[in-house]
Amino acid sequence: MTGRIHSIETFGTVDGPGIRLTVFFQGCPLRCLYCHNPDTWSLEGGTEMTVAEILEEYEKGEPFYRGGGITATGGEPLMQMEFLTELFTESHRRGIHTCLDTSGITFTREKKNDFDALADVCDLVMLDIKHIDDAEHKKLTSASNRNALEYLAYLAEKDKPVWIRHVTVPGITLDDEYLARLGAYIGKYKNIKALDVLPYHSMAKKKYERMGIPYPLSDTPEATREDAVRAREIIIKNMKLSR
Numbered sequence: 001m002t003g004r005i006h007s008i009e010t011f012g013t014v015d016g017p018g019i020r021l022t023v024f025f026q027g028c029p030l031r032c033l034y035c036h037n038p039d040t041w042s043l044e045g046g047t048e049m050t051v052a053e054i055l056e057e058y059e060k061g062e063p064f065y066r067g068g069g070i071t072a073t074g075g076e077p078l079m080q081m082e083f084l085t086e087l088f089t090e091s092h093r094r095g096i097h098t099c100l101d102t103s104g105i106t107f108t109r110e111k112k113n114d115f116d117a118l119a120d121v122c123d124l125v126m127l128d129i130k131h132i133d134d135a136e137h138k139k140l141t142s143a144s145n146r147n148a149l150e151y152l153a154y155l156a157e158k159d160k161p162v163w164i165r166h167v168t169v170p171g172i173t174l175d176d177e178y179l180a181r182l183g184a185y186i187g188k189y190k191n192i193k194a195l196d197v198l199p200y201h202s203m204a205k206k207k208y209e210r211m212g213i214p215y216p217l218s219d220t221p222e223a224t225r226e227d228a229v230r231a232r233e234i235i236i237k238n239m240k241l242s243r
């Protein structure tokens with residue numbers, strides 16, 4: 001089978017442990033106001049690739065990727081669940097560490113068999129929790145956070161290592177109360193191994209202009225590094241308090 005791939009980045013250092021081949025999947029059901037990759041939204045775009053073709057790219061840089069591995073990101077890789085599972089299955093067969101960068105938005109217990117098959121071949125999940133408040137999550141992404149939070153619960157049951165990602169956006173997520181609620185919520189999960197808090201920036205503006213899409217956060221200031229550091233401290237403090 002083939003998957004629809006937006007692009008592949010070699011020697012990535014921010015999408016999981018070590019040096020990694022990062023595979024950007026095409027297709028995403030969310031419409032996050034701060035999305036950097038609106039060109040990945042459509043499931044129609046990208047290039048059709050086989051697992052063998054992707055792993056050929058990996059093999060070209062193989063000595064560098066030892067200690068790292070492959071990361072599937074997007075877009076939303078879970079939109080192409082079958083292909084993603086095939087990619088990770090073959091990667092595992094070759095001893096390659098696999099990481100899924102996801103919003104968890106397509107997760108439901110009804111699809112448990114499919115998610116179990118994926119979990120068997122996925123070493124690490126980087127779960128992007130976009131907003132802890134459901135009503136605010138809907139405003140920010142166009143969907144409820146219910147599936148994402150349920151996916152986190154499922155991954156805890158599986159004792160699957162998770163890194164949480166959270167983007168701080170002034171006036172939206174950069175709010176002491178929301179950050180404290182997020183910390184208190186995720187604090188109960190012992191499988192969370194890292195917390196990555198990223199400051200919102202508007203570098204994608206140009207891309208929106210090129211695509212002829214209005215940029216939704218044109219009136220929102222960027223967050224600073226210090227904002228993100230402080231936000232992370234609030235989340236961690238409340239994680240500890242909830243334990």
Ligand code: SF4
Nearest residue numbers: 028030031032035075
């Ligand atoms: S989940 Fe990621 S790719 Fe999808 S809209 Fe949000 S930021 Fe963009």
